[in-house]
Structure formats: C-alpha cells, structure tokens
Amino acid sequence: MSVSSAPRRTPLHALHSKAGAKLVDFHGWELPLQFSGIIKEHQAVRAACGIFDVSHMGQAAIEGPQALELLGRIFSNDAARLAPGQAHYTHMLNEKGGVIDDVILSRLAPERFFVVLNASNAEGDLAWIGSHARGMNLRIVDRREGFGMVAVQGPAAAKTLACLLPGCGDLARFGAREERLYGHDVLLTRTGYTGEDGFEVAAPEPILSRLWENLEAAGASYGLLPCGLGARDTLRLEAGLLLHGSDVDPEHTPLEAGYPWVVRLGARDFVGKAALERQKKEGVSRRLLGVKLAERGVPRPGGGVRAGGRLLGTLTSATFSPTLQTGIGMAYLPPDVEPGAALEVDVHGRAAAAQACALPFYRRKPT
Amino acid sequence: MNVKPEACRYAQSHEWVSLDGASAVVGISDHAQKEITDVVFVDLPKPGRKVTKGEAVAVVESVKAAFDIYAPVSGEIEAANAALAGNPALVNQAPHGDGWLFKIKPSDPKEADALMSFSDYEKFLKSAAH
Numbered sequence: 230m231s232v233s234s235a236p237r238r239t240p241l242h243a244l245h246s247k248a249g250a251k252l253v254d255f256h257g258w259e260l261p262l263q264f265s266g267i268i269k270e271h272q273a274v275r276a277a278c279g280i281f282d283v284s285h286m287g288q289a290a291i292e293g294p295q296a297l298e299l300l301g302r303i304f305s306n307d308a309a310r311l312a313p314g315q316a317h318y319t320h321m322l323n324e325k326g327g328v329i330d331d332v333i334l335s336r337l338a339p340e341r342f343f344v345v346l347n348a349s350n351a352e353g354d355l356a357w358i359g360s361h362a363r364g365m366n367l368r369i370v371d372r373r374e375g376f377g378m379v380a381v382q383g384p385a386a387a388k389t390l391a392c393l394l395p396g397c398g399d400l401a402r403f404g405a406r407e408e409r410l411y412g413h414d415v416l417l418t419r420t421g422y423t424g425e426d427g428f429e430v431a432a433p434e435p436i437l438s439r440l441w442e443n444l445e446a447a448g449a450s451y452g453l454l455p456c457g458l459g460a461r462d463t464l465r466l467e468a469g470l471l472l473h474g475s476d477v478d479p480e481h482t483p484l485e486a487g488y489p490w491v492v493r494l495g496a497r498d499f500v501g502k503a504a505l506e507r508q509k510k511e512g513v514s515r516r517l518l519g520v521k522l523a524e525r526g527v528p529r530p531g532g533g534v535r536a537g538g539r540l541l542g543t544l545t546s547a548t549f550s551p552t553l554q555t556g557i558g559m560a561y562l563p564p565d566v567e568p569g570a571a572l573e574v575d576v577h578g579r580a581a582a583a584q585a586c587a588l589p590f591y592r593r594k595p596t
Numbered sequence: 597m598n599v600k601p602e603a604c605r606y607a608q609s610h611e612w613v614s615l616d617g618a619s620a621v622v623g624i625s626d627h628a629q630k631e632i633t634d635v636v637f638v639d640l641p642k643p644g645r646k647v648t649k650g651e652a653v654a655v656v657e658s659v660k661a662a663f664d665i666y667a668p669v670s671g672e673i674e675a676a677n678a679a680l681a682g683n684p685a686l687v688n689q690a691p692h693g694d695g696w697l698f699k700i701k702p703s704d705p706k707e708a709d710a711l712m713s714f715s716d717y718e719k720f721l722k723s724a725a726h
Contacts, residue, residue, distance in 0.1 A: 262660075267633055269634075
C-alpha cells in the first residue's frame with residue numbers, strides 16, 4: 230500500500246460528519262476528536278456507556294496448524310495459555326526486547342487466532358509477522374480493508390449491546406467469540422481501552438453503520454454518547470493503559486513499561502526473550518510511573534519531570550483527568566523514584582508541584 | 597454579563613473586546629472556544645498589572661492544549677473573572693457572557709479601533725489565513 234496524503238476514512242465517516250463531530254488527523258486517518266465534548270463523553274463512559282469508532286485499528290486472522298507455533302515465537306505473552314474463546318493483551322518484541330506493538334490476541338479455535346493491531350503499526354507488524362511465518366503451514370488474512378470495529382464501553386455496555394447481541398453479557402472478561410449479526414459474521418471480545426467493562430465488535434463494512442446507529446438507539450435511555458479520540462485518550466490514561474508510540478515503543482521493554490505480566494518467560498523461546506531475561510536479572514534502569522499534579526495546571530506530553538530542579542525524565546502522555554479533576558501523566562523515571570516522591574513538572578513555562586504515583590490513576594469499582 | 601458578539605471588536609488571535617465606559621471587557625470568541633474544546637483551567641492576570649497590546653496575559657487550558665490569551669489593547673488590568681476558577685467551563689458555555697476573562701482600563705481608548713469589526717472577523721474566519 231502506498232502512502233497517500235489524502236486522509237483515510239472509516240466506513241462510519243459519513244455518519245460522524247452528519248453528527249457534527251470535530252474531525253482530526255490521526256496517523257493518516259480522519260477520525261472524530263469529539264462529538265459533544267471530551268469531558269461529557271468521558272463521563273458518559275465512566276457512568277453509563279460510550280461507543281467509539283475504532284475501525285482504523287488493523288485486524289488480521291492467523292490460521293493453520295502452525296499458527297500457535299508462530300504466535301509463541303513473536304509474542305511476549307504465551308498464546309498457548311489461551312483456550313479457544315479467550316483473548317489476552319500481549320507485546321510483539323524486537324531482539325532488544327523493545328516493543329514493536331502492543332495488541333489484543335484472540336483464540337477462536339485451536340488453530341484460529343485473530344489479532345488487533347495499532348493503526349500506525351499495522352503495516353510493519355504484518356511484514357514482521359509474515360517474515361517469521363515464512364515456510365510455516367499457516368495463513369495470514371489481512372483484514373484492514375473491508376472491515377471495521379466499534380467499541381462499546383462503560384457500565385451500561387452489556388445491556389446496550391444485548392439489544393443487538395442477546396447473551397453478550399455471558400461473555401467473560403477477555404472472552405472472545407464469533408457471532409452472527411445482520412446476516413454477517415462478527416467477532417465479539419469483552420475488551421477495551423477505557424478501564425471500564427466493555428466490548429469490541431469487529432464487523433464487515435456493510436453492517437457497520439447499522440451497528441453504530443442501532444447501538445446509539447439501544448443505549449440512548451442509559452445515557453450513551455458517541456465518543457471521539459479525545460475521550461479515548463483521557464479514559465485510557467486514567468486507566469494506566471499504554472499508548473504505543475508514546476508510552477512504549479521499540480526502545481522500551483514491557484518490563485520498563487511496568488507490564489511484567491505480559492512477559493511469560495517459561496520454557497518457550499521468543500523474539501526478545503534473552504534481552505528480557507538479562508534485564509530481569511540486572512534490573513531496569515528506568516520505569517514508567519504515574520505523575521499527578523499537586524496544583525492547578527494541565528501537563529502535556531514532552532513536559533520535563535524534575536526532582537529538586539534536576540531533570541529525571543519527560544512526560545510520555547499527559548492530560549487533565551476528568552475523574553480526578555487534576556493533571557496526570559506518565560514518565561520513565563529512575564528506579565529509585567518511588568510512588569509518593571515529590572516532583573516538579575514543567576507546565577506551560579513554569580514548574581508545577583507534582584507527585585510520583587503507581588498506575589493506574591483510576592480503577593473501576595468491582596460490580 | 598452579556599455582550600452582543602456583533603458589538604465587539606476582535607483580534608486575529610480570537611480575543612473579543614467590548615468597550616464599557618472607561619473599561620474594555622475581554623473574552624474569547626465562540627469560534628475560539630469551539631477550537632479550544634473543553635476548558636479546564638484559566639490563569640488570569642492580577643488586577644493592577646500593566647499590559648501591552650499583544651502581550652500574553654492569560655492562559656486558557658483545555659483537555660487538549662494550552663492557549664495563550666493576548667491583551668487586545670494596552671492598559672491596566674482592572675478585574676479578572678473570579679467565577680472561572682470554580683467553573684472554567686463558562687468559557688465554553690457563555691464566551692460572550694459569564695465566560696468573560698478580564699477587564700482592562702485602556703491607556704488609549706482609540707487602540708480598539710484598530711481591531712476587527714464582527715463582520716470583518718467573520719470574513720477573517722472564512723479566509724484561509726487564520
């Protein structure tokens with residue numbers, strides 16, 4: 230595929246325009262930044278329900294007798310631990326243990342897997358996966374064209390989606406299964422990027438608009454709002470979820486990012502394993518921590534994080550937290566900086582008092 | 597407080613000015629509040645501060661970014677809108693009303709004449725220049 234200057238549009242673009250969404254360029258995609266307002270949308274997801282067009286995400290099916298062998302080799306989490314009907318969060322690593330991409334991998338049947346890739350990485354990911362699959366008995370189906378995905382997130386997500394997919398509430402957290410919707414096959418997973426209960430529905434293009442409009446109608450009485458990238462970012466940052474390219478990248482390992490549980494060392498060999506074993510033994514020289522402002526102001530990505538004036542790191546992500554009503558961010562800091570440590574953050578030309586804290590900033594109450 | 601957008605003068609940086617006797621009330625335009633998105637903090641100048649036209653005197657922070665607000669005329673800050681500390685969203689809800697930012701006592705009342713009229717500002721918004 231060639232790089233074009235014209236922004237790519239999702240199958241739901243016309244609906245977003247009609248709804249008056251404020252559209253922005255996101256890695257070459259024209260996507261809604263907001264519909265009714267970032268804070269309003271954020272609060273709808275925390276209190277009720279929000280729907281997100283995440284059709285820009287890459288999708289691929291990996292199927293065949295050697296699919297598991299391939300996935301075991303290229304992912305840090307152990308795909309063999311997935312029973313059919315389960316999904317998990319996992320990292321694709323380079324030889325240095327750096328994160329090429331962070332993805333959700335679903336196992337639909339013993340030899341059938343499905344992976345959701347970050348939009349900006351999908352091209353490179355598929356090339357990487359293809360290069361490791363050479364000579365293996367399997368096939369990789371690129372589903373970036375002709376398919377889309379809608380996320381339904383929030384405490385009212387299950388009852389909203391049940392209007393379209395009755396029984397979706399039975400699906401366990403990180404469960405994955407195929408369903409029929411409007412005469413088409415869709416993939417349903419109980420996953421998300423908001424810190425709330427929720428689902429993601431990967432569906433073919435012809436039924437996406439109908440899916441979106443029917444979700445809006447089904448959730449209207451619960452307070453459902455269509456949500457844009459703005460709320461998606463504040464929600465995921467409060468929940469301590471990583472944004473690839475900002476919080477984690479090929480220069481940082483999952484151990485440095487504070488995600489040791491996505492690394493299953495075990496007996497299996499995988500790309501990056503040796504580097505991670507070494508890092509585990511020697512200890513990390515930096516780790517991703519939360520930073521919370523102790524005074525007014527909104528920190529921004531790239532802002533310096535200091536202690537006693539000495540620069541320790543820079544904010545990889547940062548925003549205003551609608552839930553905490555304060556500025557929050559993440560930064561790679563030396564390992565001797567403990568949660569609770571007093572810091573300063575560069576905020577619009579001044580040093581604002583802040584505190585290091587463990588992630589996440591927000592954890593939903595158990596239901 | 598409410599001022600008619602049509603009666604205000606506008607800076608290219610999207611502040612509006614409404615002359616009220618010897619004072620100039622300053623806020624940001626409806627177009628600007630929409631571009632800025634949800635305002636979460638406003639830093640305002642202290643009364644008594646001398647400001648020069650074009651000087652960054654306030655900061656409006658939204659979820660997405662921080663925006664400098666420039667003095668549209670020179671003079672002395674007379675008042676700042678204290679209501680914004682507790683309810684910064686007023687800037688979005690009523691940019692020409694309770695979301696006003698500060699008042700300046702202009703050193704040269706004629707300086708505001710150099711700013712755009714409402715119709716010129718509307719033309720300016722439509723042009724690709726802004």
